[in-house]
Amino acid sequence: MRILGSSELCEDVQKKDLCVDCGACAGLCPYFVSHKGKIARLFPCTLPQGRCHAFCPKTEIDLNHVSETIVGKSYDGSPLGHMRAIWKTRAGRLMQGKGAFQNGGTASSLLVAAMASGLIDAAALTRRKGLIPEPFLATSTDQILSCAGSKYMASPTLASVHEYSREKGQKLAVVGTPCQMTALGLIRMNPLGREDFHDPVALSMGLFCTWALDTRRLIRLIENRVNLQDIQSMDVPPPPSQVMTIRTCDQNLAIPLDEIRTAIPAGCSICPDMTAEFTDLSVGALEGDPSWNTLIVRTEKGESLVEEAVRQGYLERDAMRPEHLEHLRKGASAKKKRAFIMARDKHLLNTDPAKGPSALIIKEDLVKKLLGEEGSCLH
Ligand SMILES: Cc1cc2nc3c(=O)[nH]c(=O)nc-3n(C[C@H](O)[C@H](O)[C@H](O)COP(=O)(O)OP(=O)(O)OC[C@H]3O[C@@H](n4cnc5c(N)ncnc54)[C@H](O)[C@@H]3O)c2cc1C
Numbered sequence: 100m101r102i103l104g105s106s107e108l109c110e111d112v113q114k115k116d117l118c119v120d121c122g123a124c125a126g127l128c129p130y131f132v133s134h135k136g137k138i139a140r141l142f143p144c145t146l147p148q149g150r151c152h153a154f155c156p157k158t159e160i161d162l163n164h165v166s167e168t169i170v171g172k173s174y175d176g177s178p179l180g181h182m183r184a185i186w187k188t189r190a191g192r193l194m195q196g197k198g199a200f201q202n203g204g205t206a207s208s209l210l211v212a213a214m215a216s217g218l219i220d221a222a223a224l225t226r227r228k229g230l231i232p233e234p235f236l237a238t239s240t241d242q243i244l245s246c247a248g249s250k251y252m253a254s255p256t257l258a259s260v261h262e263y264s265r266e267k268g269q270k271l272a273v274v275g276t277p278c279q280m281t282a283l284g285l286i287r288m289n290p291l292g293r294e295d296f297h298d299p300v301a302l303s304m305g306l307f308c309t310w311a312l313d314t315r316r317l318i319r320l321i322e323n324r325v326n327l328q329d330i331q332s333m334d335v336p337p338p339p340s341q342v343m344t345i346r347t348c349d350q351n352l353a354i355p356l357d358e359i360r361t362a363i364p365a366g367c368s369i370c371p372d373m374t375a376e377f378t379d380l381s382v383g384a385l386e387g388d389p390s391w392n393t394l395i396v397r398t399e400k401g402e403s404l405v406e407e408a409v410r411q412g413y414l415e416r417d418a419m420r421p422e423h424l425e426h427l428r429k430g431a432s433a434k435k436k437r438a439f440i441m442a443r444d445k446h447l448l449n450t451d452p453a454k455g456p457s458a459l460i461i462k463e464d465l466v467k468k469l470l471g472e473e474g475s476c477l478h
Pocket residue numbers: 199200201202203204205206207208223224225226232246247248249250251252253254256274275276306307308309310311312382383384385392
């Protein structure tokens with residue numbers, strides 16, 4: 100993977116609308132900061148290589164390299180990534196009535212269980228001020244619960260990973276979308292080989308994602324229809340609803356998805372990962388019953404946490420129906436295919452690392468296998 104400086108980051112990612120505001124480049128130096136849910140570059144920096152560029156999930160990702168380093172297995176393009184198990188789960192008896200969960204409360208319940216067991220002492224989460232998503236370092240059960248609920252905006256969540264790292268902690272959980280989890284993987288790979296590096300992460304938990312919205316564009320879309328400070332929750336109900344709902348204390352706003360999609364950054368259109376493949380655990384809604392979650396267990400560490408959380412009553416678990424698993428596979432596979440085709444058409448898909456630069460590096464035979472006939476005309 101080519102590592103360049105902040106000027107190239109601005110040219111190749113931010114100016115092309117590929118930035119998904121993950122926060123991996125923020126708070127490392129005085130120049131890039133997270134401000135009101137967005138990343139701002141205050142001054143240009145002249146270093147030829149920077150961690151901002153190295154950690155960005157949209158500069159140049161070698162999917163195989165990330166997979167081998169983080170998951171210990173090669174990238175094979177399977178729709179849901181490598182996994183040990185997949186379950187239907189929700190908050191267990193110890194967590195009943197504890198939080199305003201988005202779906203079954205699996206994410207928050209597992210974090211609470213991880214903190215109770217001493218596996219983690221903090222969690223890099225996302226809270227919301229009005230409509231603005233903010234990174235937040237939770238260090239107690241109450242703080243974990245205060246972050247429950249999805250904010251469907253691209254959020255600079257990872258900025259607080261750097262904040263935690265500076266204190267030399269090593270028991271951090273990080274919850275985020277697949278692009279944030281890819282960036283987290285890059286952070287943990289120490290791509291610039293810094294001697295002062297230590298891995299702060301004890302648990303990585305991804306959220307399923309098909310898109311996130313640019314906060315400023317969303318604000319422009321809805322500020323005349325709702326008081327932003329009064330927003331209590333947001334949701335994207337499963338098809339056939341075709342709306343995003345925003346709830347305040349006295350209003351239920353339903354915005355057509357066609358309108359909402361105008362606020363999606365271009366970076367999402369080249370994202371091949373729906374289920375956060377480079378993590379210990381991944382959580383999404385359960386098809387057909389959003390009061391439950393789908394939970395993918397990817398690593399031994401994730402598995403131990405889930406087993407213990409079930410045993411102690413933090414989590415309830417059941418088998419997932421085969422037709423739901425098949426549907427999830429199809430959705431994830433379609434997202435991959437769309438992303439590789441879009442990246443290829445934008446000249447952002449590279450099958451030969453020597454050629455670059457481009458946003459995604461993937462082996463030629465694999466992309467041909469994934470795209471079938473459409474993969475025969477790679478650039
Ligand atoms: C932008 C976005 C798009 C999503 N798209 C899908 C989808 O297409 N299909 C699907 O099945 N699920 C999707 N999800 C996941 C889903 O909304 C739930 O987060 C997931 O099912 C976990 O539910 P829960 O009840 O266990 O979460 P909770 O226990 O309520 O916990 C939610 C956690 O999400 C974190 N979080 C909230 N917003 C953000 C954000 N913007 N960035 C990073 N972390 C955040 C919070 O810190 C909290 O820890 C998406 C989530 C987000 C944030």
